Structures are given as structure tokens and as C-alpha cells.
Amino acid sequence: MKKILIATEKPFAREAMFHIEGVVNDTPGYELERLERYKTKQELIEAVKQTDALIVRSDQIDEQVINASNNLKVIVRAGAGIDNIDLHAASKKKIVVMNTPGQNSNAVAELAIGLMLGLIRHKYNGTPGTELRWKKIAMHGFGNIGKRMAEIAKGFDMKVYAFDPFIGSKYIKSKGVNPCDSVEELYKKGDFISINIPATPETRESINYDLLSATKPNAFLVNTARKDLIEEEGLIKIIEERPEFMYAADVAPAKRAFIEENFPMQTLFTTNKMGAQTAEANINAGVAAVRQIISYIEEGDNKYQVNKEEVGSKIL
Numbered sequence: 259m260k261k262i263l264i265a266t267e268k269p270f271a272r273e274a275m276f277h278i279e280g281v282v283n284d285t286p287g288y289e290l291e292r293l294e295r296y297k298t299k300q301e302l303i304e305a306v307k308q309t310d311a312l313i314v315r316s317d318q319i320d321e322q323v324i325n326a327s328n329n330l331k332v333i334v335r336a337g338a339g340i341d342n343i344d345l346h347a348a349s350k351k352k353i354v355v356m357n358t359p360g361q362n363s364n365a366v367a368e369l370a371i372g373l374m375l376g377l378i379r380h381k382y383n384g385t386p387g388t389e390l391r392w393k394k395i396a397m398h399g400f401g402n403i404g405k406r407m408a409e410i411a412k413g414f415d416m417k418v419y420a421f422d423p424f425i426g427s428k429y430i431k432s433k434g435v436n437p438c439d440s441v442e443e444l445y446k447k448g449d450f451i452s453i454n455i456p457a458t459p460e461t462r463e464s465i466n467y468d469l470l471s472a473t474k475p476n477a478f479l480v481n482t483a484r485k486d487l488i489e490e491e492g493l494i495k496i497i498e499e500r501p502e503f504m505y506a507a508d509v510a511p512a513k514r515a516f517i518e519e520n521f522p523m524q525t526l527f528t529t530n531k532m533g534a535q536t537a538e539a540n541i542n543a544g545v546a547a548v549r550q551i552i553s554y555i556e557e558g559d560n561k562y563q564v565n566k567e568e569v570g571s572k573i574l
């Protein structure tokens with residue numbers, strides 16, 4: 259029996275588990291194990307020791323966890339961002355790492371728009387707010403989430419701009435979106451700016467005071483990506499200097515308590531990174547993850563492998 263471990267500090271929705279279990283139960287030779295809401299890294303270390311495949315969300319899969327595994331062949335991040343997995347450590351052990359791109363992008367896009375609405379309506383406190391219609395929205399990153407947000411934003415009659423160094427302007431234009439030539443141009447353009455880029459050594463803290471200073475009066479920044487993309491001291495300085503600047507995030511800053519206490523009507527943060535927390539997103543990402551594992555182990559299908567260069571496309 260091949261063992262698939264789902265290790266999630268933040269568990270999938272009940273409906274998603276039902277579908278995931280269904281796929282595993284219908285596949286002879288596989289069994290599922292669950293480690294949910296675990297409190298210590300040691301619990302995770304114990305659980306990975308005898309598993310063949312691992313499904314995680316934002317769980318920290320570092321070198322110690324990877325090295326504790328004895329049979330692990332494949333790790334799937336049920337989601338997009340793989341910054342929580344030590345790719346180097348996995349590659350050293352010839353463990354294939356995959357993600358499930360696009361599976362939770364609608365959920366994240368809807369949340370980003372929801373955060374914008376919540377804050378421009380002053381957290382629904384009864385005072386007059388503003389509207390999205392005819393405003394400019396700038397997509398910092400035009401991957402699955404940026405594209406989905408653009409579609410939704412157009413429904414609000416917003417004018418959409420995008421900058422993505424990995425995606426050509428021709429493609430951006432083909433989606434009815436106005437391409438920008440640089441990140442600086444993008445930040446100058448938007449009434450709303452949405453961060454939809456991954457956290458990498460190049461992007462961490464790249465959204466700094468200088469870039470934020472270039473934004474228009476009444477600019478609104480929404481971050482459903484990762485907190486360390488923003489240079490936090492620079493962000494706090496902007497919020498302090500500009501009482502009209504608004505910041506909403508699904509990935510709360512380290513100084514959340516200070517910011518919320520001092521700037522309650524300029525900022526809005528979710529409870530616990532909940533962009534992908536919908537039944538639909540959990541079903542999409544969870545089922546994709548388990549299917550990708552089975553296809554990889556049975557057929558060597560490594561379409562979504564993110565460490566191909568390091569590990570190669572070995573058929574098991």
C-alpha cells in the first residue's frame with residue numbers, strides 16, 4: 259500500500275476531504291492518512307517518516323522535515339506558492355515537488371475584491387465610502403489570480419492594467435488589459451494595486467517605501483500574496499504619512515497589532531490567511547493534488563513538478 263499523508267495545520271473543508279478520500283478509495287493500492295491542526299513540528303516529523311507522498315498547504319516543509327522522511331517520493335503543495343517548501347532539500351533527496359496552479363485562484367481573486375470593497379466602504383460602519391466603478395486597478399503579476407481579478411474587475415467597470423516581467427504585453431493585451439512597461443509605471447497608474455506575485459529571493463521586500471511613494475493620492479494596496487513581499491517599515495511610514503492611503507491584506511504584517519490600533523480605518527486584515535479558504539478551492543486543489551500524486555507514481559506524469567531541473571523527470 260502506498261501512503262498519502264495530508265498534513266494541514268489549516269485543514270481542508272469537510273466537502274473537500276470527502277472528494278479527496280473518494281479519489282483515494284477508488285484507486286487500489288493507496289491509503290490516506292491525515293494530520294490536521296497539528297501543534298508541533300515534531301508531530302509533522304513523526305508523520306512524514308513512513309509516507310510515500312505528502313500533500314500540504316502553507317505548512318513549513320523544511321530540511322529537517324524532509325530529512326525525517328524515509329520513503330517520500332513526492333510532495334504536492336495544494337496551492338500555488340511553494341515558498342514554504344525547501345526545494346533544495348527535497349531535490350537533494352530526489353523528491354519531486356509539485357504545486358496545483360490555478361486551482362484556488364478564483365477564491366483568492368474574490369477575496370481581494372472583497373477586501374477592497376470592505377475598506378472603501380469603511381468596514382461598513384455607516385459613513386460614506388467610495389466605489390470601484392471607473393477606477394483603475396493595477397495587477398502586480400498577471401498569473402492565474404491576476405487574470406481572474408482582471409475579469410472580475412471589468413465587471414465592476416474598472417480599467418485594468420498589469421505588469422508581469424514573465425508574461426509578454428501581447429498576452430496581457432489579448433486579455434483586454436493594458437500592459438505597463440515597469441513596476442514603477444504600474445504603481446503610478448493604479449487607484450487600486452493588487453499584489454499577485456510569488457515570494458522569491460528577488461521579490462522579497464521589493465515593494466518598498468520608494469515604490470509606494472510613487473502611488474497616487476488615495477491609492478489602495480491589496481496583498482493576498484505574501485507578507486514579506488513588502489518592506490514593512492516602508493509601508494508603515496507611508497500609512498503614517500498619508501492618511502488617505504489604504505492597505506488591505508490576507509497576509510497580515512508582523513506589526514499588525516500596532517497598525518490596527520493606530521490606523522484602523524486605513525487598514526483591513528483577515529483572521530488567518532483565508533484567500534484559498536473556500537469549499538470550492540479546497541476541492542479543486544485537494545483533488546488535483548491527490549490525482550497528481552497518483553499519476554506521478556503510476557505513470558511518471560510530472561507536468562506540475564517545480565524542481566524538474568534538479569531532480570529530472572524520473573519515472574518511478
Ligand code: 3PG
Pocket residue numbers: 268315316317336337338339340362483531532533534535
Ligand atoms: C497559495 O499559495 O496557493 C495560497 O497562498 C493558499 O495558501 P493556503 O493553502 O495556505 O490557504
